[in-house]
Amino acid sequence: MELNVYLAGEIHSNWREELKDKAKSLQLPVHFFGPMENHDRSDFIGEEILGKQPNAIFKDEAASNINNLRTELLLKKSDLVIALFGEKYKQWNTAMDASAAINQNKPLILIRPEELHHPLKELSSKANVTVETVNQAIKVLSYIFEEK
Template identity: 65%
Template sequence: MELTVYLAGQIHDNWREKVKEIAKSKKLPLHFVSPQTHHDRSDDIGEAIIGKQPSNLYRDDAASSINNFRTQVLLSKSDIVIALFGESYKQWNTAMDASSAITLGKPTIIVRPESLIHPLKEISNKANVTVETIEQALEVIAYIYE
């Protein structure tokens, strides 16, 4: 049984590739989807589709509408959501994706370091599982196949 896993979280490093490598090494039958990870593509998509916008406000609004559409489709098709909260970047998109997943009733695993226990206590409480590493998140998923 192949499961689709939505990987929510910041796009500025290769954590998604690490998840895929670990899943492959464990021979887990998983298919991965995620937000647009090419930052410029994500920022430019509104103007690429709708056309030049009169200001940055409208440019961001057009891009966010299309990015939110993409996220909604991929989240709704996913079986599991892993939401990674790291220490290096603002986590607004991760929090939004995790909250949407929880609202949709998607089984959700929060990955967050010990330093973020307090600021993420409410969302961690709503998620199915909270762990500190991506390795632990994949162990949770591996348990499904035992």
């Protein structure tokens, strides 16, 4: 069995690489994908494809439509979603992706520090598993493949 795992969450730290490296070292049969991690590309994709927009609002809407299409398709392809909420960045996209996963009945591992317990309590109660670290998430992922 191989799993397709969508990694939702902020794109400013290396948490995805950390998780991928640990999965590789454990030889887990997983294929990872996620949002566009090049922030500028994500912000400007609308204008790159559709041309210059009349103002910042239209620019954001054009990019959002294309990014939302990408996310929707990749979430549908996923067997599991891992969503990380860190402490540093505003994470509306992470909340949106985690909620979309729940609405699509995709299993969800939510990673969030203890400090975010209260603001994420409703989302956490809908997730299949809530952990506090990438290490804990990789242990859950590894457990899925254990046979004995």
